[in-house]
Amino acid sequence: MHNSRMERPSDTLAQRAAALAERVTELAWAGDAAELSQVVAGSTDTALLDLASQIGTLANLVDAVAVRVSGEIAARSARDVAEPLARRLGERSAAMVVATAGHISPTRAADWCRTGQQLAPRSTLAGEPLPRLHPELEAALDGGRIGADAARIIVRTLEEIGAHTTPEQQASAECFLLSQADVLTLPQLARLGNALRDHWDPEGAAPREEALRAKSGLRMMPLGNGMVRYVIDAHPEADGWLKTAIQARTAPAREVRFIGEDDAPTDESLVDKRPLAQRRLDALVSIARDSIRLDDGDMSGTPVVLLVTMTQEALVTGIGTATIFGVDEPISAATARRLACDAKIIPVVLGGESQPLDLGQGRRLFSEAQRYAMAVRDGGCGWGTCNVPPSQCEAAHIESWDQAGRPHGPTDISNGLLFCKFHHRIFDNEGWAVRFEAGIPYLIPPPWVDPDQRPRRAGRLPGPPGG
Template sequence: MNLPTDALLEQADRLARRVSGLPWGEAEDSLSRLLAGASGSTLLEIVETAGRNLRMAEATLMRAAGEIAKRSDRDAVEPLARQLGDRTAAALVARVADVPLGRAADWCRVGAELVDRESLTGEPLPSRWPALSSAVDGGEVAVHEARVILGALEAVVPHAEPERLAGLEEHLIAQARILSFADLSALCRAIPDVFDPEGAELREEELRAKSGFKIVHRRDGLLRWIIDAHPEAAGFLTAALDARTAPRRAVVFADEDDPEQDRALEDTRTLEQKRLDALQSICRDSLKADDGDVSGTPVTVVVHIPLEALESGIGAATIDGVDAPISAATARRLACDAKIIPVVLGGESEPLDLGRARRLFSQAQRLAMAVRDGGCVWWACLEPPSRCEAAHLTGWARGGRTDLAAGALLCPYHHRRFDNDGWELRVIHGARHLIPPPWVDATQRPRPVDRPRLP
C-alpha cells in the first residue's frame, strides 16, 4: 500500500542524505554555514526535495484534519472538537499543530472533500475526486492548490456531466504542475463562466453581497481601511491607482556629469505608501470637482489649528472626522489648497479666522504656474498640474507673499518634503534650482527645476 507517510519517509531520507553528503569544513558547525558553501544547483536540488517533503507532510496533515473534521461534525453524537474544548475542527487542528487558523481550515476543508466514502451498506468507496486525491497524496498537488481546484469543480457540478467533470479534474491537476498558484487561481475562477455563462450575473451579485469597506481606528492613531472589492469596483480602483503608481510611468533623467542616480531626489516611498498618496490625490481631485454645498460652503476638508501653532509651526491640529492629530507644519501645508479651510482658533478655542483669500493663490495664478512649471517642479517627478498644489516657497505664516514668483507647483508628496525637509528654491543665472538641506546633501548642489522646452 502506497501511503503519503511512506513517500514522506523516503523524501526525508533523500533530503537528509543530500545535506549530509555536502563537504564539511572545519568551521561548518551549522546548517547555514554548510549551505553557504554549496553550489547553486545543489541548493536548488535541496529546495526541491524539501518542498516535496513539505507537500507530503501537508498531505498527511490534511488527511488527519479531514478525519478530525468528520468526527467534529455537528451531527456527530459527541463532536471531537467540542470534547477537547474547541469550537470547530479547524480551531482544534490549529491549536494542536501550532499553525494559523486559515491554514488549518484549508486542511480540514480539503481533507473532508477528498476523504474516502462508504456506501449505505458500509462498503468502501473511492473519494469523490479520485484523481485529485491521488495527486495530493503523491505530493504532485499542494493542499492550497487542491483547495482552489475543488472550488472550481464544485461550482460546475450542476452544469457538467460526470465525464466532463473527470476531464476537467485531470486538466486542472495537469495545470497545477506547470502554473504558478496565482495563475492557477485565475484559471479556476474563470471556469464557472465557461460551464455556466448564464450564471455570471448571479455570481457577480454574490460577490457584491460579500464586498464592503471597513474602517478600523487603531490605537496608535492610524486608520486602517479594509476593502473587499467586487470585480467592478476593483477594476476602477486598480486602474486609478495604477495610473498614478505604475513603475512604467516613472521616467528617470540621468545627468551626464553624474551618471549615478541622484540620491537627494530619490523617491524612497514603498509601493504601499505610493498607493496611499495616490488615493489621497484621487480624493483631492474628487473634492475639487464636487460642486455640492454644505451651509453655502463647497464640500471640503476642515482643519482646526490654534493661532500660536499656525504662527510658530510647532504644535498640533485636527481634521474634521479624524481622531488622530496632525502636526502644525502639515496643517500649514494643507492651507495652500483652496479646498482646505483652516479654522484658526484663539485661546478659548473660538474661531478667529477661516482662511483668508489672500493666503491662497488665485485660479489665474494657478493657470500661470501650470504653463510655467508644466507640473510638479521636483526634478524627475511627472505629476501633471491637475494633481499638484500651489505651494508658497516661503511659508505664508512666515511672511511669504502670494505672488506668482513666490509660488510653484508641487505634488502632495514633494510639497511635504519641500516644507518638512528644509529644501529651498532659488533662481541661479536666470534658472530655478532646488537646493537640498545640508543633511540630505552636504555640498547643497543645486538641482535644476525648469523642464527642457522646445523652441
C-alpha cells in the first residue's frame, strides 16, 4: 500500500519539492548564503545543473497535477452539467476559472483544460469504466517524465493518426513518441508529430495545406504614430519563399569580412547594431525594391535558392508530402512538383532511407551540390538543440582536410556535417567527435562533458516507426 501511495502524482510532487528545498538549503549552508540569489551565484556548475534537472522534473509534476485539476474543472463546467461550475463562478469558460484561480495566462489554462479532458477517465453510459486511451502517456506525465506541452503534442498526433492506424500501431506510435520526447526539444517533437501524421495519412496533406492557405493573409494596420504594422499569416509555401529570401540577405556570411577579422580589434563604427527584427525588415524592403527595379512586366524569378525535398514515390504519384527547408509544416507533393518547375528551385529526391546521395569527393572545399545534400541530411546546424538553418551554416570536415595519412582527404558528405559558426568552433576546439551509424550522424561528447561519452543524435529527426 505504501508503494502505491508513493506512485501518486501528488505524493511524488511533494517528495520532489521537498528534495529540491533540501538541496537549496544544503547549498545555502555550504556557502553561508542568506538569499536565494546568493545561493545560486555561489553554486558550482555541477550543482546548478543538478538544480536545473530537479526543477524540470518538478515543473513536469506540477503540469501533471494542473492537467488533472483543470480537466476536472472543465468536466464540471460542461454545458450538459446541471449547474456548470464556470457559470456559477461568473466565468465564461473553465479555462478562465483556472486562469483566475491560479493567476496564470488564459492560454496556459486552456492548454491544461484541453489536455486534461483528453486524458480524463472514460466510462460507458451506464457508468462502467472504459480502458485508458493513452496509458503510457499518462504514466509518463504523472511521473514527471514529460510536461503538459509534450503531452499535448503527443495526444494531438495520436488523434490525427487514429483513423488510419490499428490499436497496435497506435500503441507503437505512442511509445515511439515518448521515447523521442526524452531527447528532443518541443519544436523538434512537434515536427516529428507532423512527420508521423503524414506517414499514416499522406493523402491528407493537400486538404491540410488548403486549410492553411484559407487562413493565410497579410494585414496592414496604421498605428497612429506614423508606423504601419504588417501582420503576416503565411502558409508553408509562402513561409518558404519569404524565409529563404530574407535569410539570404541577413545571413552572417553575407557581411563584409576581412582576413584575420576574428583576431583584430573591432571597429565599433563598422559593427551592425541593428536588432534582428530591423535587419529582417530592411531585407524585405530591399527585396521589394529590387523586384520593382528589375521587373520588366514579366513574371520575375526569385534570386535565391529554395530546397524542396520529397520521396521518389511522392514525386511519381503526386500523393504525400514534401518539405521546404526552414518551414516546419510540410506541403503537398502536388505543390512541390509545381515548385520544382520554377527557376532557382532545387528539388531533392530522397531514397528509401531518406538519405541524399554522396555527391563527390577529392576537393578541399565542399561543392554547392554537396552542401545541398548535407542540408537535406542535417536539416541545419547538426548540434542537437541548435535551430540555425542551413543557409547560415558552415560545412565542417569531421576528419580534418590535412589529417596525417590522408593529405587530400575526403571532402564528401560522409566526412562532413553542417554547423553554425559557433558550434563549428566548439566542435573543432573542444574535443567533440562524430560517428555515423546507418547514415545518421551522432555527436560524441568529450569525457569532461560526459564521462560515458554517450552519442547524441545530430542532423535530421528520426523517421516514424514502420506500419
